[in-house]
Amino acid sequence: MELAYWESYKAIAQKLKKRFMRKPKYDVARDEYMHLARELKKEGAHQPAALCFLAVARCQEAMANNTAMAKYTHEAARLYISSVQYDVYSAYLPLADCIVDATNTYLLAVSMYLNIRKPSLASTLLLELAGTLYDLQLFEEAMLYYRKAHTLQQHTPLVALATLQRVASCLIALGEW
Structure with missing residues (x-):
């Protein structure tokens, strides 16, 4: 094929x-x-x-x-x-x-x-990418894209807080917390 x-x-x-x-x-x-x-x-x-x-x-x-x-x-x-x-x-x-x-x-x-x-769709894509990288245990890269997603989520504070929580979980996984 x-x-x-x-x-x-x-x-x-x-x-x-x-x-x-x-x-x-x-x-x-x-x-x-x-x-x-x-x-x-x-x-x-x-x-x-x-x-x-x-x-x-x-x-x-x-x-x-x-x-x-x-x-x-x-x-x-x-x-x-x-x-x-x-x-x-x-x-x-x-x-x-x-x-x-x-x-x-x-x-x-x-x-x-x-x-x-359409920043909300862009943010969703960044979260999708970061989640996959997190699942692959690429925590440093995942944290980078979670942070980028957070910058696009200024109009949705609850989602922004959840994204910061994911950044914190990346820091914990990296042993930097």
């Missing part, structure tokens, strides 16, 4: 190349990437599916649909995280690359939500 997936991905990307006096058909490419992403997700190939969702987000960006672009980037980030969690449970060793991909995709989605003035 890996080879077939890559060939399909490249074929869709080839259709997007500009031709003389013709604009690329981003809506058609978006639908094809979406179909491929759903197939891969169904088969459990989370990383390739995440790559396809990022391609869908790029198509949405080209069509100037920022909300959908943020949504599909978020979906890609979730797939990267589920890939990381699957790799942890299957004792797959090189997790660092998966974690970096997941973190970068989450941060991209956070910046997109901040650009469209």
